[in-house]
Structures are given as structure tokens and as C-alpha cells.
Amino acid sequence: xxxxxxxxxxxxxxxxxxxxxxxxxxxxxxxxxxxxxxxxxxxxxxxxxxxxxxxxxxxxxxxxxxxxxxxxxxxxxxxxxxxxxxxxxxxxxxxxxxxxxxxxxxxxxxxxxxxxxxxxxxxxxxxxxxxxxxxxxxxxxxxxxxxxxxxxxxxxxxxxxxxxxx
Amino acid sequence: xxxxxxxxxxxxxxxxxxxxxxxxxxxxxxxxxxxxxxxxxxxxxxxxxxxxxxxxxxxxxxxxxxxxxxxxxxxxxxxxxxxxxxxxxxxxxxxxxxxxxxxxxxxxxxxxxxxxxxxxxxxxxxxxxxxxxxxxxxxxxxxxxxxxxxxxxxxxxxxxxxxxxxxxxxxxxxxxxxxxxxxxxxxxxxxxxxxxxxxxxxxxxxxxxxxxxxxxxxxxxxxxxxxxxxxxxxxxxxxxxxxxxxxxxxxxxxxxxxxxxxxxxxxxxxxxxxxxxxxxxxxxxxxxxxxxxxxxxxxxxxxxxxxxxxxxxxxxxxxxxxxxxxxxxxxxxxxxxxxx
Numbered sequence: 001x002x003x004x005x006x007x008x009x010x011x012x013x014x015x016x017x018x019x020x021x022x023x024x025x026x027x028x029x030x031x032x033x034x035x036x037x038x039x040x041x042x043x044x045x046x047x048x049x050x051x052x053x054x055x056x057x058x059x060x061x062x063x064x065x066x067x068x069x070x071x072x073x074x075x076x077x078x079x080x081x082x083x084x085x086x087x088x089x090x091x092x093x094x095x096x097x098x099x100x101x102x103x104x105x106x107x108x109x110x111x112x113x114x115x116x117x118x119x120x121x122x123x124x125x126x127x128x129x130x131x132x133x134x135x136x137x138x139x140x141x142x143x144x145x146x147x148x149x150x151x152x153x154x155x156x157x158x159x160x161x162x163x164x165x166x
Numbered sequence: 167x168x169x170x171x172x173x174x175x176x177x178x179x180x181x182x183x184x185x186x187x188x189x190x191x192x193x194x195x196x197x198x199x200x201x202x203x204x205x206x207x208x209x210x211x212x213x214x215x216x217x218x219x220x221x222x223x224x225x226x227x228x229x230x231x232x233x234x235x236x237x238x239x240x241x242x243x244x245x246x247x248x249x250x251x252x253x254x255x256x257x258x259x260x261x262x263x264x265x266x267x268x269x270x271x272x273x274x275x276x277x278x279x280x281x282x283x284x285x286x287x288x289x290x291x292x293x294x295x296x297x298x299x300x301x302x303x304x305x306x307x308x309x310x311x312x313x314x315x316x317x318x319x320x321x322x323x324x325x326x327x328x329x330x331x332x333x334x335x336x337x338x339x340x341x342x343x344x345x346x347x348x349x350x351x352x353x354x355x356x357x358x359x360x361x362x363x364x365x366x367x368x369x370x371x372x373x374x375x376x377x378x379x380x381x382x383x384x385x386x387x388x389x390x391x392x393x394x395x396x397x398x399x400x401x402x403x404x405x406x407x408x409x410x411x412x413x414x415x416x417x418x419x420x421x422x423x424x425x426x427x428x429x430x431x432x433x434x435x436x437x438x439x440x441x442x443x444x445x446x447x448x449x450x451x452x453x454x455x456x457x458x459x460x461x462x463x464x465x466x467x468x469x470x471x472x473x474x475x476x477x478x479x480x481x482x483x484x485x486x487x488x489x490x491x492x493x494x495x496x497x498x499x500x501x502x503x504x505x506x
Contacts, residue, residue, distance in 0.1 A: 017372075020470065027469040031204040039209070 047126035049158035052111050055102060056125040056147040058156070065146065066121035069097040073113035073122055081106035082113060100142040104130055114159065123152045123159070179282050187260050190456075191417035192222035198464050205468045225410075232406040237311050240403065244309030249408040252302025253415030255295040259422040262288035264350035265452055266435050266445035279350035279435075280445055288349040289341060292426060293334060296381060299419055300326040303383070303390050306412070307400035318399025321475060322390030325380055328482030329387075333377035335490035336370040339497040340430050343367070349426075353434025357441045364431040369493045371431045373486055378423040380482070382416065385467035389475060424459035428452065 012018040038045070047053065058066045069086025085099040113122050125147060132138050149156070196211065196218065203210030211218035236245060264279035278284050285291055300323055307319020340363055344352045356362045364371045380387040391399035401412050428434055435452040437443040443451070473481070 023469045024465060027205045027465065030207065031201070033207060035203070035209045036207045037209050 045128070047128070049126075049154040051126045051128070052109055052124040053126045053128045054104060054107065054109065054124070054130065055111075055113055055122050055145070056127065056152065057100065057142065057145045058121050058123060058149045058152050059146050060149055064091065064093075065096055065142075066119050066149075067097050067100065068093060068095045068119055068121070069100070070095075070118065072116040072118060076112040076116035078110060078112060079106045079108050081108075097142060100145060102140050102145060104138045104140055105135060120156060120159075123155045125152060125155065176282070183260065183265070183282055184257065187257075187418060187421055188414070190421060190453075191414055192226070194417050194420070194460055194464075195225070195413065196221050197460065198467075201461070201464045202468045205465075229407050229410040234406040234408065235403070237403045239311040241309040241311070244305050245403075246408075248302050248306030248309060249404065249411035249415070250302070251305060252299060253411050253418065255298040255302075256415050256418035256422055258295045259292045260418065262291055262349065263422065263425045263429070264288075264353060264435060266448035267350065267354060268445050270445050279353075280449065281350070284350065285348070287347045289337065289347040289352075292349070292422065293337070296419065296422065297326075297330055299415065302412070302415065303400045306404065307390075310400070310403035312403050314396045314398070314402045315400050318390045318396045318402070321396075322383060322400060325383075325387060325389050325478060325482070328479060329377045329380035329486070332373055332482065332486035332490040333381060335487070335494050336373040336377065337430065339367055339370045339490075339494045342494070342497050342501050349429050349434070353429050353436060356433040357436045359433070359438050362431060362433045367431070367493070367497070369489065370497075371427075373490050373493070374430065375427060377486065378427060379463070379466065380478075382419045382423050382463075384420065384463055386470040386473050387478060388472065389478065420460065420463055421456065424456045424463070425452070427459055428455040 060066060069084050071084055071086075074082045074084050081103045083099065083101040083103075084097055086095050087098040088094050089096050109124065111124050114124050130138065199221070200210040200218070202208075211221040214220040214224045236242065261282040262285050264281045264284070266280035269278045269280040281288075303322040304319045307315040307317075307322070310316070340352065341347060343363070343366065344355055346352060352363075379385070383390045389399075391401070393399075396402070401409055404412060432455055434455075435448040437447055437451045440447070
């Protein structure tokens, strides 16, 4: 049991006015402080390599895609967001995806695809914004997913660093 | 011909002063949101126009396009009438507020103050109309056929009765000292800072200031609205432009009350350190004083929590009324003994 002891009010407290003035001076000081609101579209959220945004496909410097359409990310995806059809090429690496769709409305940004990928071809980028007027436009195809490897480098380095532990 | 010019001059005055006051009321709604935001570490409206200055306009357009709802079982005529009755008395009060000592308008005889109408009983007139403003609240609350509205209206009227009394008694002390019921003459008597009534009647100033908060249903005495307990109080059931009209009335009432406070206690249109200032200096100075008090109203609203209703009544009847009576008694005795 807790006994709350009522504090005896002093005369100045019972007169209200000094306390009201104290409160007013407090709010007046706050008025000149910097607002903590972020003006979102103009000031986007700061991202870094740890940010797990939407998955993107890495493209090498020589414009070849890293993905070999092995289907491991498709299998790992808990939300069934990835669809891959592969085909063969005459390059040394014989396979590449013909179709690589990620349904961004299904994607839960879990990063399993990134972990499953044996070829370091898919990474969680720092891209977070997703909006459109129809659902079909949010099923991204391979051209919308391709990003040059330079852009994904910080994430790649971070993933390597983390994986060194195993 | 003279008649026509007189009418035109009056229409011109009405247009300028009412346009200005309603514009000021609109800007006060913006200031309210801005200041509240600053106090809460926010930015406030800043999307419509530079610094959010067009926000009141956007709000107005939005209100006009909103659907108007009338609750089932409401008394239609009273429901329609209430917002008008709430806004009208506040706007009537503006008519007699003197903005400068000399009117620059053609046709006004020398010595007429700059106001829409110069009455020698303007104090009485303004108090009578501010007393009427509660009818809008009562009718709106009653006609809505809603328990929240009715409770808000009841509280509003009880509060009005309690505080109007001490407000009048506080002003009576000033009137006794000034010996006139003319707002312009009261303002002229305070032409230097040392003559301001705030120094000679500090208690009356305090009582009047606090009573104006209650009179205009502002925090910490906004029992007619009382969002957390009564949803929205008397205007719970209102929507669209009728709702906006209540707020226009409220802000006009605040402006009238601020200009009364300034006129009674802070020299009205008199310019500090410049006794015979021309009208185009006096009017902006008067406006600046009003704006300072508008800021005080907003500042207090976002600082203090709401009173409890019984505390409000206790404060009104047990503290303010005796203090105001004692103040009037002492002032009356001093005036009778010709100390002042």
C-alpha cells in the first residue's frame, strides 16, 4: 500500500499567479527552441549501409548482371514476392535472368534474398519510398531493379563484414 | 449631396475597419496554430503560401466546401440562428472602438475619434453586446439536441454570469476614476505612460484580464467547449461554415476584449513618449498593443491546463467578486475624498 502524502501548498502557490508566471516563462523559452519535426519530403530520413530498404539487383562495371537465376532467393522469399525465369548466354557465366520480378507490395524487406544469394547479386538498397496510383506499377521488373554495383558498394562491404563472423 | 457623402464615408469606415478586424481574426487563427506549434517543438502550418500565411484562406475555402449536417431532432431555426448570434455581438462591439484620437475622415467634426460610431456611452454599449454573445452559445447548445452541446451551453452560461459581474465591477472602478463612459476620453486621459490606469488600478487590471479569458471562453476557462470532456461542447454538432462562424465570433470577441483591455489600462491609442501623435501613428500603435494581448491569449492557452468547473465557480464568486467589490469601494472612497 502506498500512502500519498499531500504536499502543503505555500502561499505563493495558493495565489496561482507566481506559478502561472513560471509556467508562462517556461513555454516562452521553449518557443525559441528548434522544432524537432522533420519536414519529410524535403528532409528525407538519413540512411546508411545498415538501412534495409527495397531489394535491388547489382550490375557489374561491364554492364553484365550478377544474377545467374539460380532461384535461391525466390525459394527463400517468405512472401513469395520474387519471380524468376532464366535463360542461357554465350558468356563465361552461362546463365542470366530473362525475367526478374519483385512485387514490392508483397516484399516485407526481410533481407532473406540477400542472405540466400550465392553470387552477391541482390542487395537491400537504401531506397525506401514506394508509391504509385496502381498496384501493377509496383511489380518491379528487371530493368527497374538494376543498379550499378558502385551504388550498392557500401551495403556490399557491410554484408561482407557481418558475414565474416560465420 | 451632403447626405450621400456622409453615407459613403460611413460605408468606407465600416468596410475598412470590419475588413481589417476580420482579417486580423483570420490571422489570429494562424498565429494560434503557429504559437502552439512553437511551444510544442513543432513548425506549425508552413505549406500554404510563404510561412503558411495563406492557411486561413485555405481553411475558409475548405469550410465552405464541407457538407453541412443538422442532427435529427434539432430545432432548425435556432440551429441556423445560433452561429450568427454568436458572431454578431462581437462584431457590433468593434463599431465603437476608437482607433485614434482624431478622425481623418471627411465630414467628421473636429475632435471626433477614429471609430465607426462615436458614442459617449461606448463602455456601456460594448459591455451590453459582449454580454449578448453568450446567447449564441446557449441557443447553439440547446438547439443541437445533443447532451454534450447542452452541457457545454449550460457551463458557458453559468461561467458568463459569474465572470461578467467581476468584470463589470473592475471596469466600474476605472469609470469612477475617469468620470466618463466614453472609451476615447478614457484613452485620452492616459496620454503618457505614467497616466496609464494599469499603474493606478493594478488589481482591476488583473481581475479584468482574467475575466476576459472567461468571457471569451478561452483557456483556462473554455468550459463551453471542453474538448476532452464534452467532445466540442456547444459546437459539437456544427459543421461547415456555421462552425467557422462560431470561431470567427470567438476571435472577434477576443479582439474586442483585447482592445478594451488596452483602452482601459494601457492608454488605448496613445503613443508612448509622443503625446500629440497623428492618427496614422496612433492606429498602428493601438493595433500593436492589441496584437501583444492577442499573443498573451494564445500563450496562456498553450501553457495552462483547464480549471475544474467547481474551481472556476469558486474562483469567480468567492475570490473575484469580493476583490472587485473591495477595489470598487476603495476607489469610490478615494474619488469621493478627491484624493485622485
